[in-house]
Amino acid sequence: MTVTIVNLKVNGVDQAFMARPGTTLLLALREQLGLTGAKRGCAQGACGSCTVLLDGAPVVSCLVPATTVDGADIATVEGLADGQQLSDVQQAFLDGFATQCGFCTPGMLMSAEALLARNPDPTADEVNEAISGNVCRCTGYAPIVSAILDAAERRRNRVEATH
Amino acid sequence: MLTEVHVPDDVAAAVRLLESGATPLGGGTSLMPLLNDYASPPTELVSLRRAGLAGIHLDGATVRIGAATTLGQVEHDPRLAILDPVVRSIASVPVRNLATVGGNLFAHQPHGDLAVALVALAARVTVVDGGTHELTVEEFVTDPRGLVTEVAFTQPADGSFKYLKAARRRFNSASIVTVAAVIGESAVRVALGGVGNQIIRAHAVEAALAGQPLTDETVPAAAEAGLSELAPVDDAYASAWYRTRVFPVHLRRALLGH
Numbered sequence: 001m002t003v004t005i006v007n008l009k010v011n012g013v014d015q016a017f018m019a020r021p022g023t024t025l026l027l028a029l030r031e032q033l034g035l036t037g038a039k040r041g042c043a044q045g046a047c048g049s050c051t052v053l054l055d056g057a058p059v060v061s062c063l064v065p066a067t068t069v070d071g072a073d074i075a076t077v078e079g080l081a082d083g084q085q086l087s088d089v090q091q092a093f094l095d096g097f098a099t100q101c102g103f104c105t106p107g108m109l110m111s112a113e114a115l116l117a118r119n120p121d122p123t124a125d126e127v128n129e130a131i132s133g134n135v136c137r138c139t140g141y142a143p144i145v146s147a148i149l150d151a152a153e154r155r156r157n158r159v160e161a162t163h
Numbered sequence: 164m165l166t167e168v169h170v171p172d173d174v175a176a177a178v179r180l181l182e183s184g185a186t187p188l189g190g191g192t193s194l195m196p197l198l199n200d201y202a203s204p205p206t207e208l209v210s211l212r213r214a215g216l217a218g219i220h221l222d223g224a225t226v227r228i229g230a231a232t233t234l235g236q237v238e239h240d241p242r243l244a245i246l247d248p249v250v251r252s253i254a255s256v257p258v259r260n261l262a263t264v265g266g267n268l269f270a271h272q273p274h275g276d277l278a279v280a281l282v283a284l285a286a287r288v289t290v291v292d293g294g295t296h297e298l299t300v301e302e303f304v305t306d307p308r309g310l311v312t313e314v315a316f317t318q319p320a321d322g323s324f325k326y327l328k329a330a331r332r333r334f335n336s337a338s339i340v341t342v343a344a345v346i347g348e349s350a351v352r353v354a355l356g357g358v359g360n361q362i363i364r365a366h367a368v369e370a371a372l373a374g375q376p377l378t379d380e381t382v383p384a385a386a387e388a389g390l391s392e393l394a395p396v397d398d399a400y401a402s403a404w405y406r407t408r409v410f411p412v413h414l415r416r417a418l419l420g421h
Contacts, residue, residue: 001166021208022165024199044196045258057235057260063195064261065168068188068210111256132334133255 004067010035011079019066026050026061029076037077037106041135048134051107052076058114060133077106080113088158089113089151098147100138107134112148120156124149165198167207171214174312178291180209181310187211189266190233192258193274216265216312219243224318230265230311234277237264245324249280249343252328255335265311268304272360273338273400276328278304279356282364283343284324286316301354304362319345327417329357329409331400339401340409342417346377358406359394367392368414382418386411 006019010033017032029035029052038061041049045060052061053075080087086094089112099105108131115122115130122130127148128141136144169185171177181187185207188194197203216231219240228237234250237243238259250259253267253276267277268288281300290296292309300314325344330336338357345352351372353365371385395406415421 020165021168022198024195043199045192045261046196048255048257051257054260058257059260060192060257062199063191065165065188065191065195065208065210067168068170068212070170107257114256129251129334130256132332133257 004070006066006070008066008069008072008074010074011076017066021065021067023066024062025052025054025059025064025066025069025074028066029061029074035076035078038110039103039106041103046135047104048107048111048131049104051110051134053110053114056114056117058111058133075110075113077109080109087113088155089116089148092147092151092154093144096143096147096150098139098143104134104136104138108136108144112151115148116152116155120152120159122149122152164201164203164205165208166205168210169208170210170212174214174216174291174310177209177211177214178310185209187310189231189263189269190258190261192254192262193266193270211263211265211310225315226318227313227315228264229313230263232264233260234262234264234267235260237277245318246277246280248326249277252276252326252330252341258335264314268300268311268314269307272362273341273357273398275304275362276338276341276343276356279338279341279354279362280326280343281314281316282354282362283326283345283352284316284319285345285352286314289313289315301362301364320347323347325417327413329413337400339406340413342414344418346372346418353389355389355393355410357395357401358410360396361394363392363394365389365392377418379419382415383411386414389414 003018007016038052039049041047043062045063050062051058055073111131111134127145169180188208188210211231216229218229220227237246238250286300288300288303289312290309323346328341329339341356343354351369353368355363355365368385368389371388375381395403397403
């Protein structure tokens with residue numbers, strides 16, 4: 001069994017850690033880098049609670065052996081806020097009561113961030129598709145979809161205000 | 164338990180590792196769930212992520228897609244608009260950004276909807292398995308083995324490709340019935356997913372539709388003819404009985420749009 005040094009840029013910061021063959025990206029983030037935002041839910045790629053952005057694209061990090069993504073750019077929920085200033089999506093989730101137990105929230109936020117980066121003015125149906133891989137057992141989804149639409153509007157309004 | 168994960172940077176190195184008994188890893192969306200179980204047997208993997216097998220190339224009407232291209236990359240390539248409804252019917256966004264085109268050919272039914280579409284499109288696959296071979300996707304999926312490097316197909320005439328997947332939910336659910344078809348002036352090809360342990364080429368449906376216009380009479384008659392070729396099974400998504408009942412309805416919806 002080979003232990004490999006893996007280099008990642010995580011939330012803009014260069015990181016290096018030792019990975020065994022069985023170390024998934026999720027395990028490395030949580031146990032070696034101390035970033036416990038992404039959650040281990042099903043470990044099957046089905047629940048989405050481990051969703052992070054891999055080179056900008058949302059992925060289920062529980063299915064990614066860390067050594068296969070050496071050199072990648074990773075974004076996790078810990079990188080969204082700027083100090084005490086929440087991101088648009090985080091603030092919209094807070095304002096819209098779009099979280100209850102919170103276990104799905106980091107994955108939901110990252111899926112939402114990826115959607116809005118690609119599509120600043122999504123329809124509710126496009127939001128549904130974007131979060132179709134993120135399971136929430138508390139909210140019934142409606143407040144989450146509303147919050148993402150709200151975040152999109154806030155972001156568009158801010159962009160317009162700066163022009 | 165994973166004992167080793169190799170990340171070769173070319174196909175030759177990947178082939179050498181596979182010949183020594185290692186298991187190929189595409190996106191890992193089928194394989195890693197098995198290996199995340201701590202009771203899994205010792206396994207050595209060869210990741211194809213850096214083997215130079217990703218990429219989408221168009222040359223006239225010929226489309227070539229590298230095996231390690233993700234379903235997400237297919238989804239976001241405007242040149243492959245005909246495959247957009249296909250890939251978006253598969254799993255969810257964070258899974259599609261890992262799952263690969265080559266890996267989909269190994270997915271067990273009722274998964275593997277892209278492979279169903281590729282059978283309908285008469286796609287060909289390049290495989291390294293004791294030498295480099297090219298064969299049809301239709302042949303390959305009956306006994307998938309070896310290292311897939313590429314799939315290729317000819318873009319069908321505008322409007323001739325039909326695809327519809329019936330599932331329990333609109334997003335992120337396995338197939339109950341998947342219909343993929345190319346309705347050409349001279350030839351009709353119909354492939355079905357979800358209605359057997361293998362992808363089914365619906366020869367009886369094709370024969371019934373050959374030379375016929377698609378109408379409210381011809382399509383139900385073709386569906387009736389096609390029932391004998393289905394081999395549906397019960398699973399957690401649907402019963403065999405339900406799949407059989409749904410098939411004529413979804414063939415009609417796929418081909419006629421209503």
